């Protein structure tokens with residue numbers, strides 16, 4: 001019973017319009033749009049043929065008026081479909097047309113069949129056989145033309161066959177029964193073929209659809225892959241690859257108007273220390289925040305990318321690109337130097353920014369990137385936290401630096417360098433407890449150069465290793481015999497880069513016999529930020545030997561006094577730029593006394609540098625400073641000027 005019900009339901013289902021699958025509907029529509037005019041043509045032609053056969057047998061109503069109306073309707077529909085065979089219909093229109101066509105096909109079939117039934121009794125045996133032939137032919141061709149529309153074809157086949165069968169079973173005393181049975185069998189065969197054709201057709205459409213879907217998915221996937229490949233996961237900004245690809249596209253364009261391309265290169269100052277000391281979580285938040293800030297400052301025709309690490313670049317295209325780059329750089333610097341709060345903690349960073357502008361429309365895009373990068377490096381080399389517009393002089397400067405590097409290496413071999421000493425004075429007793437060794441280059445053939453200039457260059461190349469060790473060895477030898485005098489020697493961060501740095505210091509201490517307890521190494525705060533891990537490792541190793549460490553130039557960078565302890569510094573040297581502010585800014589006094597208090601709490605001693613006047617010395621003494629250094633107490637000079645003796649070491653190294 002249940003199987004019968006299910007079979008019946010399946011059968012009824014075959015007569016329903018398949019509007020649930022729009023892809024199938026559209027495909028069916030596309031197919032039958034071309035066949036439907038043919039159906040109307042066959043109906044019309046057969047109607048004409050039947051009317052001709054019965055021209056002398058039936059009333060004019062039946063033999064002329066009816067076929068004319070039938071043909072007119074068929075013709076109107078047929079020509080409408082021909083006209084609209086190329087029209088694009090909406091899904092709703094397609095369903096509407098399928099439905100109308102289905103209904104109209106049944107109506108026309110019924111009308112044609114009823115007309116032929118009305119004519120049939122008026123004919124003789126020959127015209128009757130003509131009529132049955134045309135009727136059967138019309139029904140079969142209508143079904144064939146409606147093949148793509150399963151429900152319409154099935155309905156027409158069923159209605160026409162049923163009418164044919166019923167009519168001819170009772171007409172002419174059953175003489176036509178063989179024809180009726182024959183047509184029924186043919187209709188059954190047609191329905192079977194129709195069913196097969198339709199299921200093959202829908203399978204084909206579905207497989208086409210799934211193929212298209214798969215293609216779309218593949219396309220989507222490759223789009224997504226491309227997006228990932230060109231996006232920085234952390235900041236969600238385009239990445240370096242995206243910038244290079246954009247530059248490549250720009251390079252492909254033959255000519256450019258002057259001033260239509262500019263590049264801004266940004267490198268954060270003080271990021272590394274946040275990342276290394278507070279953890280990547282803070283670093284990641286900071287990068288995201290910086291990305292968001294920079295993105296809010298850029299103009300429409302620009303592309304902001306994260307180049308990697310703490311580097312960002314902005315490419316600006318179009319009129320006024322240069323001006324826009326300068327505006328962006330100024331706003332970015334202002335915003336990035338503001339304190340930021342990340343996960344409840346406040347941080348201060350800065351930015352070194354380089355700008356390059358294609359002023360004459362001739363600079364290759366990749367060259368523009370290099371220039372912006374060079375300008376940014378110039379900022380880094382000159383104290384960071386500023387903006388530099390690229391200038392050819394920067395490239396020339398590079399060549400000059402190259403030359404100096406070579407001169408330093410040659411000068412070391414020719415003993416062109418000298419070491420001078422500056423006293424560090426105890427405020428309570430006025431005695432010199434320590435001297436800072438400072439390198440000089442009096443023997444340079446091209447004329448003297450200040451350490452500020454050549455140390456930076458030596459740091460940029462490998463020569464600082466040899467120069468640093470030369471100063472250390474010479475200072476250890478010269479001061480060794482002056483008991484109770486501590487020695488403070490400057491160390492460059494790049495020296496920490498050398499894995500053998502600690503070993504070399506140890507060797508010099510052994511070679512010179514200098515007591516490690518009297519040696520202090522000075523590291524600038526700026527450098528500490530760049531290489532925090534290496535610095536802390538070297539500090540730890542040498543501290544075990546008894547060497548102590550001072551944080552130099554405190555107050556010029558971004559470290560807080562709290563870092564001091566984590567690194568194991570025993571002394572902090574307050575930079576002379578801060579000391580200078582004491583003369584006109586009362587807040588500087590509070591700052592320095594606050595620093596002294598804090599340092600004392602951490603068991604760290606404080607040296608204030610750059611004391612040039614007695615008044616300043618008195619103020620600092622009153623503030624609680626125990627150690628001072630500056631021109632007021634003595635300029636850097638030979639050791640004998642400070643301690644009044646000439647040591648054996650000094651005589652050995654004396655420069656002609």
Ligand code: C2E
Nearest residue numbers: 438439451452455471490491492610611612629630631636
């Ligand atoms: P620094 O370590 O901060 O050294 C102190 C600098 O301040 C010295 O400059 C010194 O002459 C100057 N100075 C001291 N007191 C006063 C003062 O009262 N007023 C003013 N205006 N200046 C004062 P110098 O010798 O020209 O050295 C400059 C920098 O070069 C040093 O700064 C240090 O960073 C670097 N340097 C010097 N010698 C060496 C060295 O042997 N190795 C390394 N790595 N760096 C060195």
Ligand code: CA
Nearest residue numbers: 436490522552
């Ligand atoms: Ca120093």
Ligand code: CA
Nearest residue numbers: 552553573609
């Ligand atoms: Ca200093």
